[in-house]
Amino acid sequence: MDLLKSMKISSSGLSANRKRMEAISSNIANAQTTRTAEGGPYRRKEVVFGSEPARKSFKDMLDGEIDAHAEEVHATEVVSTNNPPILKYEPNNPEANEDGYVAYPNVNVMKEMADMISAQRAYEANISALNTSKSMAIKTLDIGK
DSSP states (O other): OOHHHHHHHHHHHHHHHHHHHHHHHHHHHTTTOOOOTTSSSOOOEEEEEEEEESOOSHHHHHSOHHHHTOEEEEEEEEEEOOOOOEEEEOTTSTTOOTTSEEEEOOOOHHHHHHHHHHHHHHHHHHHHHHHHHHHHHHHHHHHTO
16 A cells, blocks of 8 residues: 555544534534524434545556555535434423423433544544555655755
8 A cells, every 4th residue: 555545544533523523512512502594402413434545546556466445535415313313301492392301302412522532543543544544655755865
């Protein structure tokens, strides 16, 4: 695998984890949102990852066994979960239904924080791999001096 391809794979991981971090941030920010434009409480967002081979041309497809397993990751879509809202008894709240219950988003802030740490670590791992590839490229260029 050439160095540019490894950098491209790392950058796709950076982009996918940035999208994941945006969804997590949105979930935390809207953990108490009871009314949205679509109606009802905010729905938790999740990012769906997908992969595709890191090969673009026929020549790339024929290159070595390592290249055959190299894949880029992409955030294919952001979906809203269908988890039911959490009902809390607050009869004085203007958002309460006729029984006095308010529907809050089913967002667990502690789970979101754990997901945020996981996304941060994945982002850092991709940066580390990118820096290693960059360092290898610089060392390769130094050989010619």
